[in-house]
Amino acid sequence: MKQRLCFLLLLAISSWAVPGLANSILIPMDNQQANHLKAYGIAYKALKDDLDVDWLLNYRGGSFMLKQVPAIEAECRIRGVSVEVISDARAASIKQQLSDPDVNMNVVTLQKAAKIIVYSPIKVSPAEFENTDAVLLVLTYAEIPYEVVYDEEVLKGDLPKYDWLHLHHEDFTGQYGRNMHRQSMTDIKVQEDIARKYGFSKVSQMKLAVAKGIKAFCAGGGYLFAMCSAAETLDIALAADGVDIVGSSYDGDDVDPDAQSKLDFSKTFAFGNFTLEGDNGYRGFSTFSDINSAGGRGFDQASGFFELFNFSAKWDVIPAMLTQNHESIIKEFFGQTTAFRKGAVKPSSLVMGEGKTSDRYIYGESGKGQWTFYGGHDPEGLRGGGGFRNPTDLNLHPHSPGYRLILNNVLFPSARKKKRKT
Template sequence: MHRIQYLLAFTFLLSAFGLKAASILIPMDEAQKDHLKSYGIAFWVLKNGEEVDWLLNYRGGSFVTKYDPKTENECKVRGVSYEVLADDKVSQIIAQINDPSVNMDVVKLQTAPRMAVYSPKTGVKPADDAVILVLKYAEIPFDLVYDEEVLRGDLNKYDWLHLHHEDFTGQYSKESRGRYAEKFQEIKASQEATAKKFGYSKVSKMKLAVAQNICSFCAGGGFLLAMCSGADSFDIALAAQNTDIVDEQYDGDPPDPQAQSKLDFSRTLAFQNFTVVTGSYPSGRSGGRFSNIDVSNTRHIAQEDDFFTLFDFSAKWDVIPSMLTQNHERVIKGFMGLATAFDERKIKSTVTIMGELKSANEARYIHGEYGKGQWTFYGGHDPENYQYNPNEPPTDLSLHPNSPGYRLILNNVLFPAAKKKKLKT
């Protein structure tokens, strides 16, 4: 008997014996056919005004919601594995989770966050950003915003913001040569026009204003996820707000020779005591693309050895990092990007490291608080493409529906929906 037929028969038997099919469990362990679309189901339930219980560390971080034929049908349509549970079974699971001796907890998700992705609206393929790719695959709605929307103050419309692999230092990712030369000129012209429109003399000054507005969004209670160079260049721009670190070929004048001594690390979210690279790329390879925060060009790790391990947090006490690290695997395949991994020696002591390659002092997945808000930085470009090439076709996530690396992105998507009093850290 097929699984769907079995579930229908099971539901009929429950009714026949007077038992209520109270809940739908979406397992997130190896029994799940499509982990990524499962997050989309949870988001869909929230968007429809219902609640979802996130069972931390129970079967890979499973979801439970009250039984509704519409939810069951949505699971079938999207190809998501589910189980129909009676009241007594749900009670048994909750009792197991509430046992003080086990590392599990229940987090109630109540309201779907309003989603935005900071990314150019033209000239960017879905493959250019893993978050855009997985949000579309999971069928989670979002808006695109970029410099104009941020500078106009539109971020107050949203609860959650992702930063694509942007260069917030105003150096256009230092991609002015070779196969990137044409793209560089196009991006440079577009961003210079926006800077002029808003009264900024340089793109670097405009990008700094954008970064500061994003900081204000986070400080006011917003949730921020940045990947790849969107993470390290963001902090570098904030630290360099009182100096000029941009090379002449990008803004028409040389950088401040005293720039390093003028960096203000009190302005940053995650990183400190780093050294900026003021020259062009690839001449600055030994020090990284923007600074020595990223270890992309100094690491010597073969692809077959490139993994990072998620920390095992206390679900009952360290609820936030526990939510952000829910997975069916604890060892995650590494992947490269403009910013691949962060030197742990450059990370502030207040930051929580959630995933690392300890032998190389590399942090891949980190989290912290800023004002009333939360932020997460995730190194690398695409969890299912080890070394991304812009000429490649987009990653087909239907071939990777159980991706542990992509699950970390989607943990951040549901995190803001959590009932606030459940956040104990």
């Protein structure tokens, strides 16, 4: 009996090093996954622990594979993430399958945990509306760490310390969102105080400087992800550099009557050929431009679907990474900027997801960096009874394909190679 026990013990110990036995784990991202969103948090934790993660593009919904580590397995159990323990031989076989030139699959090795920041007024003011920021919600739910910055950090030049920057509801034109639901008088006063502190006579001038700082961050190699009105107003502010587009209800003087003709679309990330909307005043309601496919309807109730394009995982690796999902048809969702009018999207912008009449999900490059703009406010948000103020409970949406697109972007910078230690 003792000899048998000793034999079993030796077999168990030796199995850790024997090829063909369980030395790898697969985190499936198809319909067998119990929690798609938290699975991204597991991948990020592995990267933080200095482990490489293989992202298996188009394999079972864009699964993750890495060396078997007890701490990672335990974390999967704690967070309710499905995991399959496989042999190294099986892992090698999967990679061989994905390398076949006749299949639209690929392996991308993630090697570093990106330093993530979210630009948000919650840094300096109550900003209650920001509680519904989809990226803040999903980063918290997936247990991916992040920091919050706002105007001062950008103006001080802190952005190059980070890899990944998110923008959401912000109005970079200096018109406080043009919506009484967006910002309180307290939020406005805080921005005015920052503008005065840094020598700007108007908030619009300060926001333009911030927009330029964000553009420089991206050009220097940073990754920018923007949703909702931030994607639209960032480009409007950049195009209107040196032009007064802000009405007297916000800054006390009138708009330049020739503002529209003076817009310089060469300065923008994604949009051109757009027309500015008139000013209805802060206590009224207005959209910013006809970039927004919802027109003057603002928080338009979307009722259709948009479709992700199928990119080559071998030749178009970047968009293939950013569109990994277990579903390719996704329910549309509204926002102050709901989606992007097709005629306003520059030819240089790559459309990765589109509805019948608008583009929803676009990508591009700026200098050494990259950006993604995603239309809408909250992929699982509901409309009615002031519900847009209520944060979504992601415990009810662990398989959300719309939220998965956000998390694809969070992991994307991890595909860059780690710097060698010298």
